Amino acid sequence: MGAVGLGCMPMSWAYSTSQQRGDRSLRTVHAALDAGVQLLDTADMYGPFTNELLVGRALKGRRSDAFLSTKCGLLVGDQHIVANGRPGYVRRACDASLRRLQTDVIDLYQLHRADPEVPVEETWGAMADLVTAGKVRSLGLCAVGARAGRRPGARMHDGTIRQLERVQQVFPVSAVEAELSVWSPEALDQLLPWCTARGVGLLAAMPLGNGYLTGTLKPGQGFEPDDPRARHPRFTAEMMAANQPVVAGLRRIAERHGATPAQVALAWVLRQGRHVVPVPGAKQERWAVENAGAADLVLTDRDVAEIAGLPPARGSWD
Numbered sequence: 001m002g003a004v005g006l007g008c009m010p011m012s013w014a015y016s017t018s019q020q021r022g023d024r025s026l027r028t029v030h031a032a033l034d035a036g037v038q039l040l041d042t043a044d045m046y047g048p049f050t051n052e053l054l055v056g057r058a059l060k061g062r063r064s065d066a067f068l069s070t071k072c073g074l075l076v077g078d079q080h081i082v083a084n085g086r087p088g089y090v091r092r093a094c095d096a097s098l099r100r101l102q103t104d105v106i107d108l109y110q111l112h113r114a115d116p117e118v119p120v121e122e123t124w125g126a127m128a129d130l131v132t133a134g135k136v137r138s139l140g141l142c143a144v145g146a147r148a149g150r151r152p153g154a155r156m157h158d159g160t161i162r163q164l165e166r167v168q169q170v171f172p173v174s175a176v177e178a179e180l181s182v183w184s185p186e187a188l189d190q191l192l193p194w195c196t197a198r199g200v201g202l203l204a205a206m207p208l209g210n211g212y213l214t215g216t217l218k219p220g221q222g223f224e225p226d227d228p229r230a231r232h233p234r235f236t237a238e239m240m241a242a243n244q245p246v247v248a249g250l251r252r253i254a255e256r257h258g259a260t261p262a263q264v265a266l267a268w269v270l271r272q273g274r275h276v277v278p279v280p281g282a283k284q285e286r287w288a289v290e291n292a293g294a295a296d297l298v299l300t301d302r303d304v305a306e307i308a309g310l311p312p313a314r315g316s317w318d
Contacts, residue, residue, distance in 0.1 A: 003036075003270055003277065003294075003295035004037060004266060004279075004280070004291055004294055005038070005039030005041055005277050005279040005280075006028075006029065006032045006039065006040050006279070006280070006281075006282060006288060006291075007041045007279045007280060007281035007282070008025075008040055008042045008046070008054065008055055009043070009051060009281055010281040010282065010283050011029075011054060012025065012047050012050045012051045012054055022054060024283070024284065024285075025054055025058075025283065026057060026058050028282055028283060028284055028285050029054075029055065029288075030058065031285040031288050031289050032282070032288040032289070033062060035288065035289045035292035035293070036292055036295070037288070037291075037292050038065070038066060038067045039203075039279065040055055040059075040067070040068055041069045041203065042055050042068075042070045042101075043070055043072075043110075043112060044070065044071065044072055044074075044093055044096065044097050044100075045074045045075070045076050048076040052100035052101050053100050055068070055070075055101060056100050056101040056102040056103070057102075059103070060102065063102075063103055066107075067108070068106055068107045068108070069106070069108035069109075069203070070097050070101065070108075070109065070110070071109070071110040071111070071112040072089075072090055072093040072094065072097070072110075072111065072112060072127075073085055073111045073114070073115065073123070074112045074113055083112075083113045083114065083116065084115055085111070085114055085115030085117075085118040085120065085122070086115070086118055086122075086123075087122055087123065087125070087126035087129075088126075090123060090127055090130075091129070094106070094109065094127075094130050094135055094136065095135075104135075105135060105137060106135065106136045106137070107138065108137070108138050108139070108140050109127060109130060109136040109138070109140070110139070110140035110141060110175070110177060111123060111124065111127065111139075111140070111141050111167075112142050113142065113144075114144075120163055120166055120167055121166060121169070121170050124139070124166075124167040124170045124171060125170050125171070127139050128170060131171070138174035138175070139167075139171060139173060139174055140174055140175035140176060140177060140201075141160070141164060141167065141173055141175075141176050142176075142177045142178070143160040143176060143177065143179070143187075143191065144159040144160045144163065155189070155190055156187075156189075156190070157186070157187065157190045157191040158190075160176070160191060161190065161191065164176065164194065168198075173198075173200050175200060175201040175203055176191065176202055176203070177202075177203040177205050177279070178191055178202065178203075178205060179204070179205050179206045180202070180204035180205070180206075180207060180269060180276070180278075181204070181206055181207045181208065181213060181265060181269065182209070182213055182246065182250065182268055182269075182307060183213065183234075183243070183246055183312075183313035184206065184209065184313070187202065187204075188272065192272060192273065195275060196273055199275070202275055202276045202277070203277050203279050204269045204272075204276055204277065204278040207266055207269045207280050208265055208266070208280045208281075208291075209265070209313075210232065210234075211229075212234070212235070212243070212247070213247065213250060213261060213262065213265040214261055214265075214287075215247045215250065215251055215260075215262070218240075219237045219238075219241040220237035220240070220241075232315075233315035233316040234313060234315040234316075238316070239314055239315055239316055242314050243313050243314060245310065245311050246310050246311065246313055247261060249306060249309075249310045250264045250265055253299070253306060253307070256303075257297060257303075259294075259297050262280075262294070263290065263291070263294040263297050264294075264299070264303070264307075265294075266278050266297075267294050267298070267299050268304070268307055270294065270295065271299055271304065278294075
C-alpha cells in the first residue's frame with residue numbers, strides 16, 4: 001500500500017454535507033490514485049452505503065491501482081448507531097459491500113466495532129471464513145472509541161488490545177485503525193508497540209486532527225449542524241483559539257521545507273514507523289494531491305524535536 005492513504009468518508013458522510021458532490025469526489029479519488037495513493041478506506045456505514053457506491057464507481061477500470069479497505073459491524077438508524085456482530089450478518093454485509101464496490105475481493109475487511117452481545121471471537125471467525133472463501137484478503141480491527149467505556153485508571157487503548165489478543169487467537173490481525181496525529185499521539189504509548197512487535201499495520205485515522213492541523217480552520221468559524229466537529233470538545237471557539245500554537249509550530253516547520261502544515265503533520269505520522277499509514281480524509285482534488293505529497297517530505301531531527309515540544313492539545317474536557 002502507498003505511504004499515504006485516502007479516507008473516503010468525508011465525501012459522502014458526516015463532514016460538511018453541503019459540500020459533498022459525487023462528480024467532484026470521483027475526481028478526488030482519481031487524483032489521489034494518480035498521485036500515488038493506493039489505500040482507499042471506506043465503510044458500509046458511511047452514508048450509509050453511499051460511500052462504498054462512490055468508491056465502486058471511482059474504481060471502474062482502476063481496481064488494480066487500489067488497496068481497498070472497508071468495514072462492517074455498525075448499523076445506522078435515523079437517530080442511532082448500533083453494533084451487529086452476528087456471523088450471518090457479517091456474511092451478508094460482505095456480499096453487499098462487494099456488490100457496491102463492484103469488486104470480487106476486498107483487500108482489507110475491518111471490524112468497525114465489536115457487538116457487546118456477541119463474543120468477538122464469533123464475529124472474527126465469520127470474517128475469517130470470508131478469507132477462506134476468497135472474498136477478503138486480510139482482516140483488520142478498528143480501535144475502541146478513545147474515551148468510551150474506559151475503566152478508572154485504564155490506559156486509552158487497553159480495551160482495543162484486549163480485543164486484539166482475543167481475535168488473534170482465531171485468525172491473524174493484519175491491521176489496526178486508530179486515531180494518531182500530532183495532537184492525539186496516544187497510540188504511540190501502547191497500541192503501536194503492540195502492532196510493531198507483531199508485524200501488524202497501523203492505519204492512522206484523523207492524522208490531520210479532523211482538519212485542524214491543516215491550518216485552514218479559524219476559531220469561531222462554526223460548522224454545519226451535522227458536522228461532528230460542531231459537538232467536538234476541541235472545536236469550540238475557545239479551544240480552537242487555545243490550540244493555535246500547535247498549528248503555528250507546524251507552519252514554522254513547513255515554511256523551512258516549502259511545504260504545508262498538513263504535509264508536516266502527515267510526515268510526522270509517517271515517521272512513526274514503516275508499518276504506519278496515515279489515512280487523511282479529503283473531498284477535493286487539491287487536498288488529496290497535497291496530502292500524497294507528504295510522502296516526499298523528510299523531517300529532520302530538529303523538526304521532530306520542535307513537534308515534541310509543542311504544547312499538548314486542549315479540549316473543553318480539560
